[in-house]
Amino acid sequence: MQIYGPYRVSTQQPVGPNSRTAKPAAPAEKPAASSVDQLDLSSAATAANRLSGITSPSTESDIRVDRVAEIRRQIASGSYDTPEKMDAALDRFLDQYA
Known part of the structure; x- marks a missing residue:
């Protein structure tokens, strides 16, 4: 199919399995089993996390469940x-900010 503009479409091309001109894509290679995901945070991102109250997993035990329940x-x-x-x-x- 050829499109010549917003109002004119030509369908004079044959449609079928033999009319394909592009080859199917090759399957993607699997990553090596030894690859490791890594996340590097800038100092600005670390500071933003501190300001927003996001805690690291090591400090999650500091949550006072009774106080959270009372506030809820x-x-x-x-x-x-x-x-x-x-x-x-x-x-x-x-x-703090002024």
């Missing part, structure tokens, strides 16, 4: 966000 309960009941907490968070933010 407060959020669900609508009593977590208070004007006083928002003011304190804003003050801490401004102290």
